[in-house]
Amino acid sequence: MRKRIGAVIVLAGALLLSGCGGGAASASATATPKATATPAVPHAGQSADQIVAGLKAKGLPIGDVFTYTAANDPNNLLGRPGQYVSKDNFKDTRISSTDAGADIEVSDGGAVATFANPTDAQKRFAYLQSISTSGNALFAEYEYLDGDAILRISSQLTPDQAQAYSAAFKSLP
Numbered sequence: 692m693r694k695r696i697g698a699v700i701v702l703a704g705a706l707l708l709s710g711c712g713g714g715a716a717s718a719s720a721t722a723t724p725k726a727t728a729t730p731a732v733p734h735a736g737q738s739a740d741q742i743v744a745g746l747k748a749k750g751l752p753i754g755d756v757f758t759y760t761a762a763n764d765p766n767n768l769l770g771r772p773g774q775y776v777s778k779d780n781f782k783d784t785r786i787s788s789t790d791a792g793a794d795i796e797v798s799d800g801g802a803v804a805t806f807a808n809p810t811d812a813q814k815r816f817a818y819l820q821s822i823s824t825s826g827n828a829l830f831a832e833y834e835y836l837d838g839d840a841i842l843r844i845s846s847q848l849t850p851d852q853a854q855a856y857s858a859a860f861k862s863l864p
């Protein structure tokens with residue numbers, strides 16, 4: 692008898708719920724909104740050191756690396772509001788250069804800078820693009836933006852070699 696009463700209650704509940712539908716408008720009005728996942732920002736929380744190590748781990752020919760601090764940044768931007776929060780310059784072993792330490796330039800291989808947020812990275816990227824595309828060969832370089840980080844690659848490398856850096860950069864976690 693109890694099974695019969697339970698079955699009747701379940702059946703009555705199902706009928707009651709199906710009878711309340713009243714069409715698509717009613718269903719959407721009572722539906723619980725689903726939370727939309729916010730996509731993760733690439734390189735968020737990573738330092739330039741971590742990104743350069745990731746590029747090297749992907750087999751790119753990175754030699755010497757110089758890590759900047761607020762005290763030795765020649766641009767005096769590191770850690771300043773709206774500017775990069777970490778920066779490394781590195782040598783590509785395919786480029787002949789005697790530069791070392793703080794003298795390593797983007798033209799010796801490349802650079803990575805990370806930012807507190809994508810907006811700051813985008814502003815710096817736009818600035819770099821305005822200089823590198825100005826027509827002055829002295830400032831020509833490859834530049835890639837991904838989330839909170841910018842990768843700059845020497846124009847001494849071929850487009851295919853620069854693209855290998857870009858692909859590895861964008862594939863890093």
